[in-house]
Amino acid sequence: MDREDIVIIGGGICGLATALALHRKGLKSVVLEKSETLRECGVVISILTNGWRALDQLGVASKLRPVSFPVFGFHDIVLDNGSERRTPASKEEIRSFRRIHLIETLAKELPEDTIRFGCQVSAITMDRDSSYPVIHLDDGTIIKSKVLIGCDGAFSRVAEYVGLKPVKHYSMAVVRGLTNYPTGHNISEKMFTRTRKGNVMVGRIPMGENLVYWFVSMRSPTKDSTVLKDLDMKNLAKEAVKDYPSETVNMIEQCDINSLHFNNLHYRPPWNLFVENFSKGNVIVAGDAKHVMAPALGQGGSAALEDSVVLARCMAQKMIVEGLEGEQQHQKTINWGKAELAFDQFLKERRSRVWWLSLNTHIIVSLSQHASSKAIRFLCIFFLIALFRKPLWDVQYNCGRL
Ligand SMILES: Cc1cc2nc3c(=O)[nH]c(=O)nc-3n(C[C@H](O)[C@H](O)[C@H](O)COP(=O)(O)OP(=O)(O)OC[C@H]3O[C@@H](n4cnc5c(N)ncnc54)[C@H](O)[C@@H]3O)c2cc1C
Structure with a gap:
């Protein structure tokens, strides 16, 4: 059986950003990715101001700005009734770029051997003696880790282990x-x-x-x-x-x-984000594994980046014990028993943020899905006006310092 300290499952935006955030805080991790190479997972991504704040904290924003194209606002047109609305956003930082640039940039900043490709996780169990997670790969490899972070997307194995309900599809x-x-x-x-x-x-x-x-x-x-x-x-x-x-x-x-x-398009219902438990012992989920939502606001990737910064900060704050030992040598030790406390803090900080993003997204998608039902349209428009009247409310969020 192999042993690792921190294992991250999934080498997408969230997994790589989380590995990088932990690395910046001095915590080593291993990323297990089922693909044989870095995956593009789509063609282009737009990152909004809140996502750029997270990229700045990760120390990669300056590498991505030169390959990105700015967007100065939104132009909404409804052909059914001929209405048009422009929402200028020149004060916000909204940029689009090829997804592969983001994935490659995050991966390049990681220490060599952090990402292990061709590692398809088939199951997760718990070691009875230590209560640590045990990860089973398709090829028969077994890895015991002290902390496991599931960044394995909407159909997450880790979410299953943690006990989350399956995601729903629109x-x-x-x-x-x-x-x-x-x-x-x-x-x-x-x-x-x-x-x-x-x-x-x-x-x-x-x-x-x-x-x-x-x-x-x-x-x-x-x-x-x-x-x-x-x-x-x-x-x-x-x-x-x-x-x-x-x-x-x-x-x-x-x-x-x-x-x-x-x-x-898949989603975890917004109401589940309040009642479900996203961690179990030393295991937690982040990114789409935790809160997959439709791309109506274009915030899934930025929310995954925010998760990475907040999670690494909470883990460093709660788990790293610094002190002077021996001949006044600066010592850094990790208290693995504090992982659950770190996860509680992370979930507390993130719960309402992802709930509001998911709720707004869900109402927008419901409006399109039920375009022919007057009653549902009325309700959706009512809630959009009542709760989300302020344009670009979602980009104001600041995930704080790493
Ligand atoms: C059409 C569309 C457009 C979008 N546009 C935007 C946008 O413009 N801006 C934005 O911010 N967001 C956008 N999003 C959302 C964004 O793509 C996701 O929120 C983001 O990719 C989530 O990243 P993640 O790392 O959590 O999950 P994923 O990107 O799904 O990555 C999961 C990774 O885990 C790996 N994996 C899965 N299972 C296993 C396993 N069992 N073992 C090992 N590895 C595994 C996968 O191979 C993958 O690499 C869009 C989404 C869609 C569908």
Whole structure:
């Protein structure tokens, strides 16, 4: 049996950011990732002001700004009634960039051998004598760790171990991709444009002079995304936008077929975020494993980055014991028995933040899902106005110092 101090399952945004945050605080960890290489997990990501605050704390924001494209606000258009609204955000830091830049940048800052690829975790059990978690890999390897952090996404094995209910799925899906315009896209506004018609929404962000990132959210045609080939994704997106203006149809028609991704949308119900227990002994979940939400606010990745900073801070504060020993040598020891206290602190700090993000997201998605029901639309709009009237309320959050 292998032994490790801190094991993180999942080498996505949350797992790598958490490993980096712990490293910055002097805590060594190992990341187990099932893929054979770093995974892009999508094509482009937008990080909002709150996410940049977390990236600053992780010490990587300055490496990502040069490869990112600023977005100066949101332009919402409803084709059903011809209404339009612009929400300028020039005072906020909203930037979009290729996801792989984020993943690679986080990975490069980690000590060598932190990430172990090809490690698919199949089960987690508890060691009866020590109560420490025991991690079982598909290839038969068994690892005993003192602390286990589950950053393994929506269908998390660690969430199962901790006792969380399975995530739910919306009847909505998203196709996203990139379109290159060799002679320029001619989009003058550097805005995130969101155009709705019925229960279809098209998002569009210009990235430089030639490239446009787009997504189309629609009713999901299948629960099994593995059955979709690239062409199916393109046809799905084209079918969904057939009543949209020709520039939207052409954008999908001319897309780079290799850039296409399809995702069914999943969520952990906001009310569960208040009642469920996200840790068990020395095991905890973070990122999408804890609070997967639809990308309606574009906050899932930023929330995962916030989690990483707050979790590492709580662990360092509660678990690292510093003192002078022997010949006045500065000693740092780790009190593994304090992990549960650190997790309690982390969950206390994060609970209401992810609840509000999830609630706002859930209401927005419910509005699209039930576009034809007047009663549900009325309720959704009522709650959006009553609770989330302030534009960009979600980007004000500051996860604090690492
Ligand atoms: C269409 C779409 C658009 C989005 N756009 C944005 C956006 O613009 N901005 C934003 O902030 N967020 C966005 N999000 C949300 C964001 O992508 C997620 O919140 C973020 O990726 C969560 O990161 P994570 O590390 O928690 O989980 P994941 O990205 O799911 O990573 C989990 C990792 O764990 C690994 N893993 C899983 N199971 C195992 C196992 N058993 N053993 C070992 N490894 C395992 C996986 O291979 C993966 O690498 C979007 C989401 C979607 C679906």
